[in-house]
Amino acid sequence: MQLLLFNAFNGLIQGVFYALMALGLALILSLNSVINMAHGGFLVIGAYLAYTLSPYLGFWGALIVGPLLAGVIGLAVERGLIRPIYKRSDPLYSLLLTFGLALIIEDLTRTIWGAQGLPLEVPDVINSPVSETYFFITGYRLFVIGITAAAAIGLYLLLRYTLLGIRIRAGTSDLETTAALGVNIYKLRALNFGFGCLFAGLAGVLAAGVLGLTPPMGNSLIMPSFVAIIIGGVGSLFGAVLGGLLIGLAAGIVTTYYPAASEAVIYLMMLIVLAVRPRGLLGEEGLFE
Amino acid sequence: MSAATAHEAAATAAPMAAPQAAAAWPFLQMVNVSRRFGSLKAVDDVSFDMAAGELRAVIGPNGAGKTTFFNLISGLLPPSQGRVIFDGEDITRRSIAHRVAKGIVRTFQITEILPDLSVFENIRVGVETARGINARPWIGRGERIAVNRRIEELIAIVNLTDKARRIVGELAHGDQRVVEVAVALSVGPRLLLLDEPTAGMGDSETEHMVDLVRRLHSDQGVSVLFIEHDMDIVFGIAQRITVLDRGRVLADGPPEQISADPQVRAAYLGEAE
Amino acid sequence: MTRAATIAAMWIALIALPWWLPLIGGYTALGSKVLIYAIATMGLNLVLGFTGGLSFGQAAYFGLGGYGAGMTLKYLVPSTPLAILIGTLVGGLAATILGPLVMRRRGIYFAMITIAIGQLFYFVIVRWNEVTGGEDGLAGFGRQDIHLGNVVIPLTDVNFYYLVLLCFTVAVAVMWTLLQSPLGHTWVAIRENRRRLQFLGVRPERYVWASFAIAGFITAFAGTLNALLFNFTSPQDLHWILSGDFVIMIVLGGMRSFFGPLIGVIIFVVAQDYLSSLTDNWMTFIGLIFVLIVLLFPRGVFGIFDRRAKIA
Numbered sequence: 001m002q003l004l005l006f007n008a009f010n011g012l013i014q015g016v017f018y019a020l021m022a023l024g025l026a027l028i029l030s031l032n033s034v035i036n037m038a039h040g041g042f043l044v045i046g047a048y049l050a051y052t053l054s055p056y057l058g059f060w061g062a063l064i065v066g067p068l069l070a071g072v073i074g075l076a077v078e079r080g081l082i083r084p085i086y087k088r089s090d091p092l093y094s095l096l097l098t099f100g101l102a103l104i105i106e107d108l109t110r111t112i113w114g115a116q117g118l119p120l121e122v123p124d125v126i127n128s129p130v131s132e133t134y135f136f137i138t139g140y141r142l143f144v145i146g147i148t149a150a151a152a153i154g155l156y157l158l159l160r161y162t163l164l165g166i167r168i169r170a171g172t173s174d175l176e177t178t179a180a181l182g183v184n185i186y187k188l189r190a191l192n193f194g195f196g197c198l199f200a201g202l203a204g205v206l207a208a209g210v211l212g213l214t215p216p217m218g219n220s221l222i223m224p225s226f227v228a229i230i231i232g233g234v235g236s237l238f239g240a241v242l243g244g245l246l247i248g249l250a251a252g253i254v255t256t257y258y259p260a261a262s263e264a265v266i267y268l269m270m271l272i273v274l275a276v277r278p279r280g281l282l283g284e285e286g287l288f289e
Numbered sequence: 290m291s292a293a294t295a296h297e298a299a300a301t302a303a304p305m306a307a308p309q310a311a312a313a314w315p316f317l318q319m320v321n322v323s324r325r326f327g328s329l330k331a332v333d334d335v336s337f338d339m340a341a342g343e344l345r346a347v348i349g350p351n352g353a354g355k356t357t358f359f360n361l362i363s364g365l366l367p368p369s370q371g372r373v374i375f376d377g378e379d380i381t382r383r384s385i386a387h388r389v390a391k392g393i394v395r396t397f398q399i400t401e402i403l404p405d406l407s408v409f410e411n412i413r414v415g416v417e418t419a420r421g422i423n424a425r426p427w428i429g430r431g432e433r434i435a436v437n438r439r440i441e442e443l444i445a446i447v448n449l450t451d452k453a454r455r456i457v458g459e460l461a462h463g464d465q466r467v468v469e470v471a472v473a474l475s476v477g478p479r480l481l482l483l484d485e486p487t488a489g490m491g492d493s494e495t496e497h498m499v500d501l502v503r504r505l506h507s508d509q510g511v512s513v514l515f516i517e518h519d520m521d522i523v524f525g526i527a528q529r530i531t532v533l534d535r536g537r538v539l540a541d542g543p544p545e546q547i548s549a550d551p552q553v554r555a556a557y558l559g560e561a562e
Numbered sequence: 563m564t565r566a567a568t569i570a571a572m573w574i575a576l577i578a579l580p581w582w583l584p585l586i587g588g589y590t591a592l593g594s595k596v597l598i599y600a601i602a603t604m605g606l607n608l609v610l611g612f613t614g615g616l617s618f619g620q621a622a623y624f625g626l627g628g629y630g631a632g633m634t635l636k637y638l639v640p641s642t643p644l645a646i647l648i649g650t651l652v653g654g655l656a657a658t659i660l661g662p663l664v665m666r667r668r669g670i671y672f673a674m675i676t677i678a679i680g681q682l683f684y685f686v687i688v689r690w691n692e693v694t695g696g697e698d699g700l701a702g703f704g705r706q707d708i709h710l711g712n713v714v715i716p717l718t719d720v721n722f723y724y725l726v727l728l729c730f731t732v733a734v735a736v737m738w739t740l741l742q743s744p745l746g747h748t749w750v751a752i753r754e755n756r757r758r759l760q761f762l763g764v765r766p767e768r769y770v771w772a773s774f775a776i777a778g779f780i781t782a783f784a785g786t787l788n789a790l791l792f793n794f795t796s797p798q799d800l801h802w803i804l805s806g807d808f809v810i811m812i813v814l815g816g817m818r819s820f821f822g823p824l825i826g827v828i829i830f831v832v833a834q835d836y837l838s839s840l841t842d843n844w845m846t847f848i849g850l851i852f853v854l855i856v857l858l859f860p861r862g863v864f865g866i867f868d869r870r871a872k873i874a
Contacts, residue, residue, distance in 0.1 A: 029670065033670065034670075035670050035673060035674060037806075081853065081857070084857065085856065085857070088860070091616065091669050091670045091673065092610075092616055092673075092809070092813070093856045093860060094856075095616070095618065095670070095673055095809075096806070096809060096810055096813065096852055096855070096856050097852065097853055097856040097857070099806045099810075099852055100810075100848075100849040100850065100851070100852025100853040100856070101849065101852075101853065102849070103803075103845050103846070103848055103849030103852065104845075104846050104849035104850065104853075105849075106845065107843055107845035107846040107849065108843075108846060111842075111843060111846075223677070223678060223681045223802070226674050226677060226678045227678050229674070230674060230675060230678060234671060260689040260690065260691075261689065263685040263688075263689065264682060264685040264686055264689065267678060267679065267681055267682035267685065268682065270678055270679075270682075271660075271663065271679070271682070274663045274675065275663060278666065363761065384765075385760055385761060385763070386760075386763045386764065386765055388763075389761065389762060389763030390763055394761070394762070395761055397757075397761075401755055401757055401758040401761070402754075402755065402758065403750075403751055403754035403755050403758060404754060404755070405754055405818075406750065406751075406754060410747070410750075413747055414747055414748065414751040414759065414762065415762055417744040417747060417748070418748075418762045418763060418764055422744045423744045423745065423747070423748045423764065424744070424745055424748070424768075424769070424772070425743055425744045425745055426739070426740050426743050426745045426746075427739055427740075427743045428742065428743050428744055472758070472762070473762075475762075476762050476763060
């Protein structure tokens, strides 16, 4: 029982990272119509920059600045590389471009910071176990859950109540009309892409505190994030979060009984969802096809 | 244009109209059909009959529900209420594929073609579909010759022989629309639905299309239902006209009756000034 | 040069490859690898370039073919032809079974789902260590000499190259026939305008399924040869990175052209071989190749000559 709880909680934490990644991916997918294969790269950028800056800024400073820098770099990448190819209606090209970026970022990370894993020091205040019996529930892990919840709620409020958010939602449902209404959709898409990358960076810093840093960490988190979006339903941000948590939890539970299947199970879940409910748990009808 | 010239057009059209086919039962019938989008009733309780062999126009101001009306017949949309009957069969819930197999074929307001392929290749897809061989992973010589002969035949009917090898996406707009009609024709339609066949065309292109539609009707024996904004064409070739306004049938009858109908003149023809 | 002459010249160059390739610093196995990847990418291009389905997980079927062949040799029967047959069936049937889940999707969703499905097989292979060798890959098998009646053909590097060339020729003939057939015409029509086809009474999904399944068989076929070439296969052969490499090879050569993928494969495989001997950061350069092709060269080598290959 203790083992099951241990694995389930670990899975949930993993699911939180998937959810954060998926949230950013889904934002970019819906407004920019780009499958950002480099999303894992932005996660790595956020994490490693936080690692490098934490001796100067402390953990808290790095937690803020790392994701922000990932967002700014994302903004620059969008303006320099992705904007020129929006006009090509075939999504193949943005997929290949971000794919290339993913390779470059992983390789350069390895060159700059080395292939071996690095630890991100987390302040003792939040790193001690909350209870003796449930030693795996550390303060940091609760903190991760809290920050993620805050970020998701923050995003929800932003999309719901700010002018920028309303414009992003409008652009998602009908880009041409939004442009015709005088909204600068180039700026909007750039900002949105930056936001997405900021979420990836945040996932990176938080994950680094639990898992440590390795160059391929981003590219190994990106596939489950796809699955999170497919299960949750394309077009639904809440679905992406739900999907991420679900697959994390499922993987954790399966680890207890049949560890070898802990990765495969999330893809099996996806196949089942696709077969039974093609649009995903919370997806809009028709959007998926 | 004014109602007066419309009337003249109708008068000159009368002698040209093909003789009415003697159909015992309605070929296409819509019974109290409605289609709602949210609170908007795009098509509102429409009943409609069309006989086999007819050349019928559907007219109406923008937003009258003409294209929705076509979508309901062709199966792009299911009706919210009512029934669609074609050739004695209730097709209200049948698939697009089933309707095409029964002979209902349509074109679109915005030309739907295979832009990177040649005229020949565009029509080939239709011919192979019509012959029921389009799932075959190989093709024998005899079959290929038969297919090619049929394609050439269709290209000749629509007068595109000199452009057969041209890429459709690079043709003039008018020719692209003719290609779309030829592709529709290739699957052997019994009822051809043309959504604004002359939209965006120049004078000579329009003339070519009007002539084509008339020949399809008289020579190929295809029943034609078309949406059109140009009243010269409508009153020039249609044997019967259905007027839609705000989703409802405002009037229905031969051209002379429509152009004389005070309601139509008030609601529609007057507006076209 | 006419088309026929070009193709004849190409085949003569391929037949003579074991003589000329070493002269310019290559080796026969590199020639085999190019042809194997050419089979895989030309197969994938049936979906990608001709049917318009963004299949981004094709390496899964390539790898399954490889594991199918390797495991046949290692555990079942020491026969090269049977290894090829069984491997092809394993990968091809996997694609056929999963086809219905992807056939209705379009554009980016088609891509996402095919990538994610590919990862399922990746993890099955990685975690099923006792049988597949896990992360370390499957070794301990070797291609067997071919027995034709009383004649025994030893599969040396050069003879194996000719086996691959024979397989390439067969695959090319099959794919060419398919693309000239009504089925092939329907695929291209789906790529061009799905709606037009629907309103001709065709249900596009079934044809997308056929395309995906056939591409799966052909890629798996190439995968079996790949395992036999190295007498080894690893999870990298199913990884999404390889799927991406396949796609960029196709784009590099020209995705609207039948032989485009072959050209892309030659350039990419040779560049990869060369870069990895030159620098540890070859992955960065491969990534740069991706970015540069997309930005500057989206129509590929063949696209330069073909007006019709526009980037819609």
